[in-house]
Amino acid sequence: MKTVILCGGRGTRLSEHGNALPKALVRIGDEPIIVHLMRLYAHYGLMDFVLCLGFLSDQIREYFVTNSNEWNVEAVETGLDTNTGGRIKLIEKHLGDDKEFCVTYGDGLANIDIAELLNFHRSHGKIATLTAVHPVSSFGLVNIAENGAVTHFEEKPVLKDWINGGFFVFDRKIFEYLDSDSVLEREPLERLANENELMAFRHHGFWKCMDTYKDQLEFNELWSADPVWKVW
Numbered sequence: 619m620k621t622v623i624l625c626g627g628r629g630t631r632l633s634e635h636g637n638a639l640p641k642a643l644v645r646i647g648d649e650p651i652i653v654h655l656m657r658l659y660a661h662y663g664l665m666d667f668v669l670c671l672g673f674l675s676d677q678i679r680e681y682f683v684t685n686s687n688e689w690n691v692e693a694v695e696t697g698l699d700t701n702t703g704g705r706i707k708l709i710e711k712h713l714g715d716d717k718e719f720c721v722t723y724g725d726g727l728a729n730i731d732i733a734e735l736l737n738f739h740r741s742h743g744k745i746a747t748l749t750a751v752h753p754v755s756s757f758g759l760v761n762i763a764e765n766g767a768v769t770h771f772e773e774k775p776v777l778k779d780w781i782n783g784g785f786f787v788f789d790r791k792i793f794e795y796l797d798s799d800s801v802l803e804r805e806p807l808e809r810l811a812n813e814n815e816l817m818a819f820r821h822h823g824f825w826k827c828m829d830t831y832k833d834q835l836e837f838n839e840l841w842s843a844d845p846v847w848k849v850w
Contacts, residue, residue: 619666620713621659624705625652625724626672626696640674642724643681644834647841650681651828652724654847656689661850662732664720665689668712670696670705703800710793722784726827727837727847730785738819739787746792746810750818751783751825752776780818782807783825 625642642652656667671678671693679693694712696705706721713719718739720732730749739747759772782803795806810816824846828834840846 619664619719620668620716621656621664621666621720621722622668622670622706622709623652623655623722623724624670624702625678626670626675626698626700626705628673640677641828642669642678644828646834646837647845651727651837652678653687654727655722655724656687657850658727658730658847659720659732660689662736664732667691668709669693669724670709672696672698672700672705701799701801703796703802703806704798706802707793707796707798707800713790717790719788719790721786721788723827725829726784726825728783728785728821728825729823729847729849730821730825732785735785735819736787739817742817744810744817745789745795745815746807747787747817747819748807749783749785749821749825750780751821752778753781754826780820783821783827785819785821 623642625640627641643650645651646654652669659665659667665688667689669678669691672695675693675695682691682693692712694709696708700708720736728749728751735747735749754776755774758774761769761772763769792806792810795809796802800806807816826833826837826847828837
């Protein structure tokens with residue numbers, strides 16, 4: 619079973635790092651974020667990876683050529699500005715005979731139990747599973763009484779709402795919902811939801827994406843103090 623990693627986008631909010639380095643190679647500790655992600659999947663026995671490349675793809679290729687690892691890694695050019703669904707569509711032939719496969723974003727980490735995720739996907743028989751997570755607020759919250767008095771502050775609490783955290787599992791039928799211009803998170807997933815072919819695996823543990831330079835700093839602080847996503 620293969621794991622497809624979307625790592626072709628531009629890290630436009632990562633300051634100078636996003637201009638000179640693909641986001642997938644931005645380091646947490648001594649290794650790029652994509653290696654942390656691959657170690658998570660490998661911990662659960664998934665050793666075959668297909669990388670959807672785009673922006674600064676040569677650097678990602680070079681990294682896996684010069685750094686030996688125990689995994690099977692296939693790097694596929696999927697275009698500089700191709701949308702997420704279009705990138706997945708382009709790797710269809712690289713899946714071999716696999717009837718199901720994992721997909722995730724190359725900039726998000728979690729302490730998700732991949733075995734439980736796969737069991738959940740196989741139990742419901744639908745085409746697609748996404749992992750739903752509770753995001754952490756970007757801002758501290760102010761709690762206000764009815765008379766306007768500030769009662770207390772909450773420093774960036776975990777929100778009660780669910781968002782798409784990636785860590786998908788797809789049946790091969792997903793390709794019937796994709797074309798070269800698809801944005802996965804829009805029409806394909808919306809259509810799957812309307813047809814009752816999309817399920818959500820609720821993950822209550824750690825999840826964080828590296829969207830900004832501040833996120834990179836926070837990841838590195840966690841790595842030094844408590845790398846919650848390190849299950850391997």
